Every structure is written in C-alpha cells, then in structure tokens.
Amino acid sequence: MNPNPVLHQKWIYRRRPTSIVGPEHYELTSSPLSMDLSDGEVLVEARYLSVDPYMRINQSLKPTYNADPHPLNAVQNAGMVGRVIASSASTLAPGDWVEGMLGWQSHARCHHSVVRKLDPELAPVSTALGVLGMPGRTAWFGLTEAGRPHAGEVVVVSGAAGAVGSLVAQFAKKHGARVLGIAGGAAKCHWLLDTVGLDWALDYKAYASAQQLSDAIRERTGGVDVYFDNVGGWISDAIFPIIHRRARIIICGTISQYSGGLDESELGPRFLHHMLYQRATIQGMLARDYLHRMDEMLRIVGPWVQRGEIVFEETVVRGFDQLPLALNSLFTGDHRGKVLVEV
Numbered sequence: 509m510n511p512n513p514v515l516h517q518k519w520i521y522r523r524r525p526t527s528i529v530g531p532e533h534y535e536l537t538s539s540p541l542s543m544d545l546s547d548g549e550v551l552v553e554a555r556y557l558s559v560d561p562y563m564r565i566n567q568s569l570k571p572t573y574n575a576d577p578h579p580l581n582a583v584q585n586a587g588m589v590g591r592v593i594a595s596s597a598s599t600l601a602p603g604d605w606v607e608g609m610l611g612w613q614s615h616a617r618c619h620h621s622v623v624r625k626l627d628p629e630l631a632p633v634s635t636a637l638g639v640l641g642m643p644g645r646t647a648w649f650g651l652t653e654a655g656r657p658h659a660g661e662v663v664v665v666s667g668a669a670g671a672v673g674s675l676v677a678q679f680a681k682k683h684g685a686r687v688l689g690i691a692g693g694a695a696k697c698h699w700l701l702d703t704v705g706l707d708w709a710l711d712y713k714a715y716a717s718a719q720q721l722s723d724a725i726r727e728r729t730g731g732v733d734v735y736f737d738n739v740g741g742w743i744s745d746a747i748f749p750i751i752h753r754r755a756r757i758i759i760c761g762t763i764s765q766y767s768g769g770l771d772e773s774e775l776g777p778r779f780l781h782h783m784l785y786q787r788a789t790i791q792g793m794l795a796r797d798y799l800h801r802m803d804e805m806l807r808i809v810g811p812w813v814q815r816g817e818i819v820f821e822e823t824v825v826r827g828f829d830q831l832p833l834a835l836n837s838l839f840t841g842d843h844r845g846k847v848l849v850e851v
C-alpha cells in the first residue's frame with residue numbers, strides 16, 4: 509500500500525443556509541485519490557476554483573431557473589480550471605489546461621467532452637473563469653443582446669465593481685455609451701473612475717434612500733437608457749422612475765435578495781408603471797442560454813484582453829480550505845472583479 513497517497517479533497521454541501529452562506533454549510537472531506545480512468549476520461553488537478561453568486565440561488569428551495577435546488581451531501585458544483593494529470597482520451601494529454609464545471613474538489617475525473625481546452629499562451633488560464641469565461645459571456649451577451657446600447661446613451665450598471673458588472677461597464681464604453689457604475693464604498697468608486705474609466709460612479713452606501721440615489725443619478729446623467737441590474741432591491745427601485753423612453757432593463761441578478769430573500773414571500777412590482785410610461789422593456793438573461801455562442805464572445809473579447817484594452821481584476825484567495833469563506837465574501841463585498849480560489 510502507498511504510505512503517502514495523494515489526497516482527493518472535496519467540499520461537500522451539507523446544510524441549506526437560510527440567510528448568508530458560509531463555512532457552516534459545508535464539510536471538507538478527503539480520501540486517497542484513485543487514478544483509475546475509463547476510456548475517454550481524464551483526471552484533472554484543480555488550480556483555480558470559482559465562487560459565484562448563483563451558488564446561493566441554487567440553494568433556494570423555491571423554484572429558480574433550475575428544476576431542483578443543489579442537492580445536499582454532494583460536492584459543491586462550481587467552475588474549475590486545472591491541469592490534466594492523466595488521460596485516456598486522445599484529445600487531451602497530461603499537462604493540458606482545461607476548464608469545466610467540475611466542482612469544489614482538488615481533483616476531478618470526468619469525460620473529456622465536459623471540459624474545454626485552454627491555450628495558456630493566449631491569456632492567463634484563470635481568465636477562463638472570469639473575463640473569458642461565464643462572467644464574460646454573461647456581460648457580453650446580456651449587454652449586446654438585451655441592452656443594445658447606442659453611442660451617447662446612458663448605461664447604468666449596478667454591482668459595477670464585480671466580475672460581471674465591471675465588464676458590462678467596459679463593453680458599454682466600447683459601444684460609445686456614457687456609463688454610470690453603482691458600487692459599495694468609496695474605494696470601489698475611485699477604481700471605477702480612475703482605472704476602469706467610467707464617466708460616473710456612485711457609492712450606494714452613501715445614500716439613505718432610493719429617492720436620494722435616484723436624484724443623484726438623474727442629476728449626473730439626465731436619465732437612463734439601459735439599466736444592467738446585478739443587484740435588485742432598493743438600488744433598482746432608484747432606477748425605474750428615471751428611465752428614458754424605450755429604455756432597456758436587463759435583469760442579470762438580484763444579489764441583494766439571495767441571502768434568504770428568495771425564500772420569503774415576494775415583493776410586488778412597485779415600480780413597473782414606469783415601464784408603461786416609457787414603453788420600456790425588461791428582460792431576464794441567463795449565461796447558459798449563450799453557451800453555444802462562447803466562441804463568438806471569445807473572438808471579440810479575447811483580443812481586447814490580449815491588447816490590455818479591458819481591465820479584468822481578479823481577487824485571488826489562496827487555499828482550498830478557504831472556498832466557503834470566499835463564497836461568503838461575495839455577499840460582504842470587499843473584492844473587486846472576479847473572486848477565485850487558488851488551490
């Protein structure tokens with residue numbers, strides 16, 4: 509018997525949170541790693557694991573875009589970037605970098621067809637979980653297909669310093685729009701202005717009410733043509749009364765509601781009369797609906813990344829044991845850009 513087997517570590521989702529998610533809802537397990545592979549399978553060693561707000565949506569018991577909530581007593585589903593360490597597939601060899609939905613585990617055995625091969629020469633492999641991955645796809649297709657901004661229009665983005673929001677804001681600038689970002693804290697707002705290059709940035713925490721935030725946005729922009737919503741709640745309440753004629757509102761996420769709010773009785777659509785007045789449209793968008801168009805996004809955004817035309821900050825948390833805490837940090841909000849855990 510091997511006295512020092514390689515360990516296969518997994519974060520198991522054990523308890524359903526009723527408010528904010530954290531380490532108490534997970535258990536870390538380890539067992540000796542099996543190197544056995546069936547035909548067509550590969551063994552991947554994780555380097556970067558993703559934490560994303562949808563994980564909390566999938567813990568809600570109420571119906572969401574998934575038929576069922578994330579099962580208990582299973583590895584937390586998540587994006588992984590890792591290296592192939594053994595292969596019985598002709599398309600992948602040991603040493604290749606891949607990305608796939610392989611979960612919060614140190615190693616994953618999977619069929620070669622469920623991962624995509626990465627070219628580390630093109631961009632850092634971590635970007636496959638951020639700007640050149642699901643968040644990039646969300647931002648690109650959410651903005652261009654549902655938002656459809658024109659040059660000179662006003663685009664407002666909530667959650668603007670985050671993984672999706674910071675990309676939406678920059679893609680909107682590339683379309684010639686004037687962009688206002690809403691984020692929590694002065695430091696994030698300085699970053700949005702000085703580094704990301706937005707026209708305006710507002711710290712929602714500095715406003716006591718939706719009315720005050722609304723007034724501040726109207727004062728600066730004159731009104732809103734496209735609202736890309738990552739946050740929901742009272743921040744969105746501030747936008748509806750100041751939309752322009754034929755405004756487009758994209759519901760990408762409502763993170764302010766995830767930590768228990770999705771399980772409560774729902775609020776009425778208090779501000780939708782403004783949709784009528786302005787003949788506006790409101791559209792939900794889901795990244796998975798654009799999975800088949802991933803290459804299209806990569807062809808456009810990839811060269812921007814390579815030429816340094818896009819700011820894609822990554823907050824890298826080190827240590828496999830930090831995963832649940834890193835997930836929790838999405839709801840406490842100190843990071844900028846994409847949060848990743850490096851194993």
Ligand SMILES: NC(=O)c1ccc[n+]([C@@H]2O[C@H](COP(=O)([O-])OP(=O)(O)OC[C@H]3O[C@@H](n4cnc5c(N)ncnc54)[C@H](OP(=O)(O)O)[C@@H]3O)[C@@H](O)[C@H]2O)c1
Nearest residue numbers: 561646670671672691692738761762763764793794795841
């Ligand atoms: N539709 C889709 O397919 C799709 C795909 C990816 C993501 N999303 C959604 O897009 C949104 C952003 O996701 P992301 O991955 O880019 O995460 P992220 O923005 O990088 O991280 C979450 C951020 O949300 C903000 N936040 C947390 N709680 C908040 C609250 N109560 N009120 C206001 N802001 C709060 C925090 O920023 P502040 O410090 O600024 O508060 C935090 O940093 C989420 O709603 C997510 O569910 C949707």
